[in-house]
Amino acid sequence: MVGAIASGQIAEYIGRKGSLMIAAIPNIIGWLAISFAKDSSFLFMGRLLEGFGVGIISYTVPVYIAEIAPQNMRGSLGAANQLSITIGVMLAYLLGLFLPWRILAVLGILPCTILIPALFFIPESPRWLAKMGLEDFETSLQVLRGFDTDISNEVNEIKRSVGSSSKQTAIRFSELKRKRYWYPLMVGIGLLMLQQLSGINGVFFYSSSIFQSAGVKSGKTATLALGAIQVIVCAISAALVDRAGRRVLLIVSCSLMTASSLVVSMAFYLKDPENTDSILGVFALVGLLFLVLGFSIGLGGVPWIIMSEV
Numbered sequence: 599m600v601g602a603i604a605s606g607q608i609a610e611y612i613g614r615k616g617s618l619m620i621a622a623i624p625n626i627i628g629w630l631a632i633s634f635a636k637d638s639s640f641l642f643m644g645r646l647l648e649g650f651g652v653g654i655i656s657y658t659v660p661v662y663i664a665e666i667a668p669q670n671m672r673g674s675l676g677a678a679n680q681l682s683i684t685i686g687v688m689l690a691y692l693l694g695l696f697l698p699w700r701i702l703a704v705l706g707i708l709p710c711t712i713l714i715p716a717l718f719f720i721p722e723s724p725r726w727l728a729k730m731g732l733e734d735f736e737t738s739l740q741v742l743r744g745f746d747t748d749i750s751n752e753v754n755e756i757k758r759s760v761g762s763s764s765k766q767t768a769i770r771f772s773e774l775k776r777k778r779y780w781y782p783l784m785v786g787i788g789l790l791m792l793q794q795l796s797g798i799n800g801v802f803f804y805s806s807s808i809f810q811s812a813g814v815k816s817g818k819t820a821t822l823a824l825g826a827i828q829v830i831v832c833a834i835s836a837a838l839v840d841r842a843g844r845r846v847l848l849i850v851s852c853s854l855m856t857a858s859s860l861v862v863s864m865a866f867y868l869k870d871p872e873n874t875d876s877i878l879g880v881f882a883l884v885g886l887l888f889l890v891l892g893f894s895i896g897l898g899g900v901p902w903i904i905m906s907e908v
Contacts, residue, residue: 603653604653604654605654605656605657606657608654609654609657609658609726613723613727613730614658614661614662614722614726615717615720615723617658618654618655618658618659618662618717619713619714619717620654621651621652621654621655622651622710622711622713622714623651624648624650624651625647625648625651625652625655625707625710626707626710626711627644627647628643628644628645628647628648628651629644629703629704630707631643631644632644632645632648632700632703632706633700633701633703633704634700644703651710659679660676660679660903660905661723663675663676663678664676664903665724665726666723666724666742668743670840672903673903674837674840676839676902676903677832677836677899677900678836679899679902680832680835680836680894680899680902681832681833681835681836681899684894684898685829688822688826688829690702691818691821691822691825692822692825693705694818721737721738721742722738723738724736724739724756725756725759728756728757729760735753735756736749736753739752739753739756785904786904786905789897789901789904790901792852792897792901793901796893797859798890798893798898801886801889801890805817805820805821805824805886806818806820806821808886809821809886811866811882812865812869812879812882812883812886813879813880813883814883824887824890827887827890827891827894828890828893828894828898831891831894832894832898832899834895835847835894835896835898835899835900838895839899839900839903844900844903844904847896848896848900848901850892850895850896851893851895851897851898852892852896852897853892854888854889854891854895855889855892855897857888858886858888858892859885860885861884861885861888862882865878865879865882866878
């Protein structure tokens with residue numbers, strides 16, 4: 599939470615690339631603390647550092663994608679962020695079948711270690727460069743679009759956008775009463791709060807135990823299958839987000855999750871714990887599957903896209 603609160607100011611002052619580079623450092627230290635932990639204090643410290651780094655990344659990456667993406671591809675490229683997350687989760691499930699948790703923590707260092715040098719080979723956000731008054735924004739945009747692409751229209755659009763925003767003074771807290779400020783703020787914060795309050799993290803954290811309670815013998819294998827399904831649905835969501843629209847996907851997602859949550863909760867409430875072959879266990883599994891499907895199709899990735907757009 600601290601990282602997420604600080605991420606906006608960090609990204610504005612040192613840029614998107616600089617923010618990601620800073621975020622990688624506590625992530626590396628956090629994974630080292632977890633992998634070589636001798637007691638719970640190291641685990642807590644590692645999780646705190648990880649939380650700070652991920653908090654910065656979770657804000658900076660969607661904003662960076664939205665700023666570098668062409669307007670007609672902004673939704674699908676924004677959804678690719680959630681797709682990448684689900685691929686990482688699935689790989690963690692897969693490796694968890696064969697490796698102890700300390701080795702998994704060491705492997706968590708690799709993406710962060712690769713990220714730092716890789717950032718030197720990607721351009722900074724053209725919009726941030728223009729906002730800072732740096733002429734390099736045209737070069738950055740040209741690299742992103744290709745050297746044989748005419749970027750004059752987009753350059754003019756960025757200049758107009760930056761020019762209009764620079765005329766606005768800093769927003770005071772009292773001005774949040776105005777609809778033009780509080781409405782997009784509530785939309786962005788509200789969607790992300792609903793995303794976390796949906797309970798999906800609890801489902802993923804305890805998915806193996808939930809599967810075993812429902813009568814599945816190999817909870818870890820079932821969790822891996824669930825992760826694979828999530829990747830597929832997120833890919834479908836990325837393809838639909840610009841065609842169907844953000845609102846439609848969110849409505850479908852929340853409706854499906856609500857119905858699925860009711861099915862899962864009622865199935866476990868009525869199920870006899872001693873009877874592993876109960877038909878209610880099947881209902882619980884089906885409900886759990888559609889719960890993850892519903893989350894992946896909309897509430898998983900769309901709020902991040904909307905947050906970067908509003």
